[in-house]
Amino acid sequence: MLRADGIAVSYGRQRVLRDADLTVAPGVVTGLAGPSGCGKSTLARVLALMLRPDGGRLTVDGTEVRRWRQRAARDLRTKVALIFQQPRLAVDPRLTLREIAEEPFHATGRPPGPAADLADEVGLTPELLVRRPHEVSDGQLQRACVARALALRPRYVICDEMTTMLDASTQAHLVARLEAYRTETGAGILAITHDDELLTRWTGPSEGPIVRMG
């Protein structure tokens, strides 16, 4: 269980989250909806251990998180993967798609799988894997980001408006890929989106709750 209790976050004097509670259960897609600026992305960063909150408590499978970002234990922070809304900002522009997707393997000293498997898994051709971010579309880049997020088999995946900027077929493909991953591993998924229809369709099969913020 990925559980946040009473999370409070401020940027300077601006309070963006006050007493936010959220639970992401394993094997279930939890939906999170809310208007722009209500703090969804901030909560996503807290849940991914990327932002230390000013108050509240976060537990990952019963372990309370006391350190954040690189100070958090590697085993703990790799349990929660974060997929960003804008893939172009979420990748190092110097790296190829293959280097992006395989980065978690190199960072943790694990051997990456064959490139063909990686390409097949997220629908990227081997020819695309040698390209750099500016040479591919947003959809192709987001596929590499999804491959990177799933590389270390995380227990929880936080999708922060992951499909907002993508065409319908890429959106369907990526959601299907995450659903397959959930069914295969029993991972919990937090789907953050403005799209109510997508949220209903995505949370439906696992009968997950939809939480509304703001």
Next chain:
Amino acid sequence: MRTSERIAAGVLVALALAVLLVPLVAQLDQQLVDLRAANQGPSLAHPFGTDEVGRDVLLRVVYGLRVSLLIGLVAALVSVTVGTVAGLTAGALGGAADRVIMRVVDGFNSVPHLLFGIFIVALFSPSATAVVASVGLTHWTTAARIVRSEVLTLRARPFVDAAISGGSSRLRVVRRHFLPHLLPHIALASVLMVPHAIWHETALSFLGLGLPPHLASLGNMINDGARSLLAGNWWASLFPGLFILLPTLAISVLVQHWRDRANPRRRSELQL
């Protein structure tokens, strides 16, 4: 590569060959005093003229360039290395480490760096090492500020979050994501530091604290030449000055080219 970049590369290669080979091949004494030939304007025998004691300015420019470039390069390397380590540590660690390092930077900046440089150089006898130590230890703060501000910008980028979330250690983030993005900035800071270091060498030599007066350096030569400038002997200070400008411009053009190549997007645009 554009024509300007080819010319810049050619100039640098020519200067490097001159400072490396001329002293070996020519076997001429740049200290040779010939009072009968004093203060002669540029001619075929002395293309850059002669100074107030009849020494050949061209030959001394080559020797001077060798000394000044070496001092400039080593001083720039020292200051940028110290600055990069300090800025990277401050930016990457943040918190108390950042505050302590930046207060030290403020402390160094609060003293005029020429004055502080004089203090450092006064601890040694006049020598190249003293000038290098003086420039290196007073100018690292500029590089530290540049590197720190770049690291703070990079730290907030989502791809760094993604790397951390994917298990990257602090060291790996620095090595894999920070340093490659910082290299063009560091290179530019180094290049800009070279002429600045030569200028400081000039200032310290003028005050009698830099290189010994008999040693040909561009700084010493400009100062020597300045004494006879009012008598109309412009060549003795103009040519050493031009040879500060030439390598600076050449290196700047090449660094700009390298920055373009280091940015993958820009590189693709250049290939179109």
